[in-house]
Amino acid sequence: MTGLITPLTESPREECGVFGIYAPGEEVSRISFFALFALQHRGQESSGIATADGYTIRNYARMGLVSQVFSEPVLNQLTGHMAIGHNRYSTSGSSVSCNAQPIIAGEGEFQIALAHNGNITNAAELRRELDELGYIFKSSTDSEVIANLIISAPYIDMIERIRYAMGRLQGAYSITMLTKETLYAFRDPLGVRPLCLGSIGNGGSVIASETCALGHIGAELVREIEPGEIIRIDPNGIESYKEESGRRALCIFEYIYFARPDSIMNDRLLYSARQAMGAELAKEHPVDADIVVGVPDSATAAGAGYALASGIPPAEGLIKNRYMGRTFIEPTQRIRDLGVKLKFNPLQSILSGKRVVLVDDSIVRGTTTPQVIKLLKKAGAKEVHMRVCAPPIQHPCFFGVDMATRRELIAARMSVPQIKDYIGADSLGYLSVDGLIRAVGAPKNKFCLACFTGEYPVPVQLEMDKFVLEGGSEKREDVIRVLDSEEIPAVSL
Template sequence: MADISASSKWHEECGIFGAYSHTEDVSMMTYLGLYALQHRGQESAGIAVTDGAWMDVSRGMGLVNEVFRHQIPHMDNQYIAVGHVRYSTTGSSLLANTQPLMVNYAGGKISLAHNGNLTNAAQIRREMEEQGNIFQTSIDSEVFVNLIARSKAASIEDKIIESMKKIEGAYCLTIMTEDKLIGARDPHGFRPLCIGRAGDTWVLSSESCALSVAGVHYVRDVEPGEMVVIDKHGLKSYKFATVEKKAACIFEYIYFARPDSIIDGQSVHEARFMMGRILARESKFKGDIVISVPDSGTTAATGFAYESGIPFVEGLIKNRYIGRTFIQPTQKKRDIAVKLKLNPIVSVVKDKDIIMVDDSIVRGTTSGKIVRMLRKAGAKSIRMCVSSPPIGYPCYYGIDTSVRKELIAATKTVEEIREYIKADALHFLSLEGLKASIQSASSDDMCCACFNNYYPVESPKNDTVGADKYVFEHLKK
C-alpha cells in the first residue's frame, strides 16, 4: 500500500512509544501517544502490555483508530506498555511484519518496538540462520530480538548493550520486560527519542508532541549512545557507546516531525519558519501571493511571506478524509489520486503570480501535476520554492527512499527540474541556508547525506538492507 503522494514524498519511518505507571492506564496512554505519532507511519500499529507476569500484544494493519476500533489492549494491573506505528523501510507491508515484536526466551519475555534501519542486519541475519536460528518476519528489527535472546550476559541491560554493540546503522528502541521499560538511541542519534514524566509515570516517545496528550511533561531527549531503564526505582541511565560524531537526521526538521515537536532542543516549527524566511532572501522571488503545498510546506510558506511581505493565502485545499491506502497501477489513476488529495481555489489563484512553497522534491512527478493544476485554474505564473536542498542521494537510516536513479536531482540540474515540472522559476534552499535555519541545535551534528553524499555510517552494499527494502525476502536460503 502506498500513500497517494508517494510519487513525490519520502515516507515517514516509524513512531515508537512506551509508558510506565502504577497509577495511570498505560495502554490508553500508549494508544493516545501513537495517535499523536500517526504522521510517522500509517501502514500498521501495535501495542504490547504487561502486568508483571503476563505479556500480550495486539497489532494490525492500518491507522491507529482502525487497528483498535473495537478495543484498546487491556490487562488487569497492567503497568508497562510499548507501542509502534509503522511505515515499512525494510520488509513488506504485511501483518507478520507489524510491531511491537514479542518473544519468550530463556530469560523471560520481551516486547520491542524499533525505529530506524540496521545497515548490517542482513549480514548478521545470514550468519544466525546458518547457525540454525529461525526468523518469522522480513524486518531488520527481528535481528535485534534474536541478538538479545542469544546473549549470555547476566542482566537484560547487559544483553541489550551487548546486542547494540554488534549493530550498525540507525535505531531508537523501546523495550518492555516484565518489570522494566527500556529506551535506547544509537550512538549517532539518527532518530529522535525523548523522555516525559508526571509523578511516578514515565513515557518514552519518538517526538515530544505525543507527551502532552499522554498527560506528562517533557524532561529531556535520550542522548545518542544512551540507554535509559525505567522501573520501580525510577530512571537509570547507561552510556553504552562513545559518541564520536552525532548525526541526527536533518529531514526531521524539514518534513518528518510534527511542527509542535521539539527535537534535541530545537522547535520544529521555528526551524521551518526560518527556512521560509531564508528562502525569501535567497530566491528574491516576487509575486502576488504565497501559497503552500499543504500541510508540510505551510510553515515555511508563512516564513517566506513574513520575510518578503507578500501575503500568504490558502491556494490549495487538502482533502483530509481521503485516507492513505491508495494503490495506483496506472498513470491515469495516479493523476486522479492527486486531484482527490489537492484542489486549487480558483478565485484565489486565477490571474495571480504565485510563489508556491513545498518542503522537498523527490521524483518531481507530483510537483509537476500541481503546477499543471494551478495553470488550469488560471494562475498567471508559478515560482516554486523548496525548503530543502536537492535530494540527490538515498537514505539508509530509516526512510523509505527510492534508488538513486529515481531521485530527480540525481540525474537533472535545477534548471532541468524546473523544465520537467513546468514551473516558471525554481529555487531550492541552500544547504548553508538550511543549517542556518536550525538555530537551537547544532547543525554540524546532523546527517545531511541525502544532500551531500556524506554518510556517517558506511552505506550498505547491494545485498543489504539499505539497498533493498525487501532484502530479507530475497535472501537465498
C-alpha cells in the first residue's frame, strides 16, 4: 500500500500524538478514537489503540488516518477500562505497517503496550545491546527499543523499570503505557515534547499530548505532566514520581507550528502566542503594504497579529485545500506537476495590484515558498514581502521532528539577502530569537532553540539517520496486535 501523499508545505513535519485513559465504566476505545481524531495534526501515517481490562491487552494499529483505521466493529472489540492511543509521523523508522503503534512488548504479567512521541538519540546503541541479550525486534522504531529496555530492566516493580529506562535513554520522549492492570505516562527530563493530565467522568483520568484533545472528549485539564515525571493510574488512584530534572528544553516549534492553536502550554493559549509572533514581526520588519495574508492555516493567527500591530488590513488571499495529503490515491505526473496549486488557490480579485505582506510559520528547505510567491504574483500581486515567524533554521532537529539534514536547510547555505532573491520576494524578514521568546512569554531557558542556534540540550550525532534501525529488523505482520484477524476484521482503506 502506498503512503499518504506528502502535503506540500515549507514547515517541519509533525511528530506523533499520544493519548491514555483510565476510566472504568466508560467506552475507552471510543473516547480514545475521538481524542486521536483531535490529535490528528500530530501524525497522519498510522493510528492505533490498545486497551486492557485487567487480564488482556488488545491492540489494533493500521496505516492511515484515524477515520480510515477504525470502524464500529473494531472499536467494539477493543474492550477494557483503560486504553492508550497513537497517531504516527515517522521520525525513526520507515512509514510502514510494522512500525505502527502502540508497540507490544514482553509477555505474561510483564507484557506492555507503549505509545511514544519523540526521538531517542542513542537508540542504535541500546538496540545493539538488547539484540545481544536476545530481545527480538519486529519493527525499526526507537519506540520498540524503549519498550524492550523497560522489559529488560532488572527490577520487578514497574516504576523502577521505567526509572531504569529513563536513566539509559537520551533524547525526547512523552509516553503512555499500559500493563494489563495499570496505565502509566512519563516524560523525559528535558520536557522536549508536551504531555498533560486531565480528568474525565466520575473519577476517570486521561493523558494527552495536547490540551486540545481534552475538550473534544468532555475532559478537564488538571495540569501539565512535568519533565522527568512518571504517572501511575490504577484502582488506587493517581500516583506521581518525580525524577531529577535540571535543564528544560520544550521544543519551540510546538508554539510556532506543531500544536493546535486552541491548545494551552505553560498557561498560554497558542493562538495568542502566534498572534504575538506576528506583532513582533511587524515591529522588527515593518513595510509599506496594502494587505496582510497569513499562509493558511498555520500562519493565520500570526498574520492577524501582524495586521493588528501594523495597521495594514488582513485579507484572505489564499484558500487552502484542507484535505490535501489525506488520500492514498497516487496523483498522476500531470497532477503532481501542479505542485503548490494542489494546496492553495489564490483569490485574484483580492490580490490584484496589491502590495502583499505574506506571513508564514517557517522556511525550511526553500522549495515551496518560491512557488507560493510566484502564485501570488501570477494572481496580480504587485509586491510580495515575506515575513517568517521562525528565525532562520540552520540546524537539523534530532528530538522528534523530521525537518531536514543540514545541507538541505536553505538558511544553512544562504544569507537572508540570498534567500530573498531565491524565493522571489520583494523583501524578507525573519523574527529574531529574542522576538520569538517575547511573543511566547516564557523564559528562554525553558526551550530548545537548537534548530536556530545549534546549541543542543544533549550531545547528538550530527548526521543521525532516521532509518538507522532499519537493518536486520524482522518484518512482522501487517500490525502488531494481540487480536488475530479472525476477531477484528481488517479495515478497508
